[in-house]
Amino acid sequence: MLAITDTAAEAIKSLTTDAELPEGGGLRIAAPSPEQGLELSLAGQPGTDDVVLSGDGVAVFLEPVAAQVLDDKVLDVQPVQGADGEQELRFAIGPQQTEPEA
Template sequence: MLAITDLAAEAIKTLTTDAELPEGGGLRIAAPNPDQGLELTLAGQPAQDDVVLSGDGVSVFLDATAAAVLDDKVLDVQQAPTADGGQELRFAIAPQQPGAGV
C-alpha cells in the first residue's frame, strides 16, 4: 500500500485547507493513461471505486490503476529548482525501503 511521509501529509493538509475542501476531501491520484504518468488533483470526495487512504487528518484517493502502480511506493515532498533560480515543493514518488517505517 502507498506510504505517505510526514512532509507529504503536511503538504496535503495545507493544500486541502487552502482550497477549502469539505471535510473528507483530499488529494486524488489517478492514472488515466499510465504510460503518460499520474494525475494529481484535489477532490471534495473520492470517486465511487477509489481506494481511500486516510489518517492524521489527511485523505488520499487512488483510482484502481494508480493504487496498483503505487502499491509499493512512498509519496514524499522534495524541493526542486524553478526556472527563475528559486525553489518549489513538488510531490515525489519513490520505492519503499524495507524496514524504513514510512
C-alpha cells in the same frame, strides 16, 4: 499500499485547507494513461471505485489503476529548483524502503 511521508501529509493538509475543500476532501491520484504518468488533483470526495487512505486529518484517494501502480511506493515532497531560480516543493513518488533482515 502507498506510504505517505510526514512531509507529504503536511503538504496535502496545507493544500486541502487552502483550497477550502469540504470535510473529507483530499488529494486524488489517478492514472488515466499509466504510461504517461500519474495525475494529481484535489477532490471534495473520492471517486466511486477509489481506494481511500486517511489518517492524521489527511485523505488520499487512489483511482484503482493508480492504487495498483503505487502499491509498493512512497509519496514524498522534495525541493526542486524552479524556472525562476526559486526553490519549489513538488510531490515525488519513490520506492518504499525495506527494513534489512537481522
